[in-house]
């Protein structure tokens with residue numbers, strides 16, 4: 001059952017409970033001894049409203065990313081930052097992000113069992129390292145070429161490995 005479905009069920013039960021106690025249970029049988037029917041209904045309504053708000057928030061929340069998705073999202077973010085900082089000629093920032101991309105792809109690539117996946121991921125790491133070096137030389141042209149090559153490797157793995165599953 002999804003989060004949303006669970007919360008919907010809780011709401012249904014609470015609703016049924018409210019209807020039952022407000023129509024069938026006299027005051028002195030409720031947990032809230034001495035409270036009037038109106039008070040009980042108000043309290044339960046507040047509880048139901050709070051649950052509804054929570055259910056809405058839970059249903060709205062983005063689903064947890066898988067470890068692979070987190071790795072991929074980090075790559076996209078580094079590439080986007082490198083592109084942006086290249087345009088702004090912030091070469092130090094380019095070096096930093098390229099080094100992080102290189103380190104992550106090296107670590108991930110070394111542990112990949114699929115030979116093609118490993119080759120492509122380690123190739124991205126080497127290209128990211130090239131970008132890092134080119135950035136220290138403020139060689140924007142070279143960075144652009146290497147960025148294009150990286151995107152080619154990402155696409156190759158998506159086409160040949162990811163989308164085949």
Ligand code: HEC
Nearest residue numbers: 066068069072073075076117120121153154157158161162
């Ligand atoms: C070795 C293979 C491989 C390489 C190389 C690779 N990817 Fe992926 N990528 C995958 C797989 C597999 C998935 C599916 C992951 C999942 O849904 O669990 C994926 C998913 C993605 C997604 C979708 C993530 C999401 O939140 O659903 C993005 C974006 C992405 N990759 C970007 C990149 C970028 C950018 C690069 C290069 C810097 C790259 N990938 C390199 C295999 C690869």
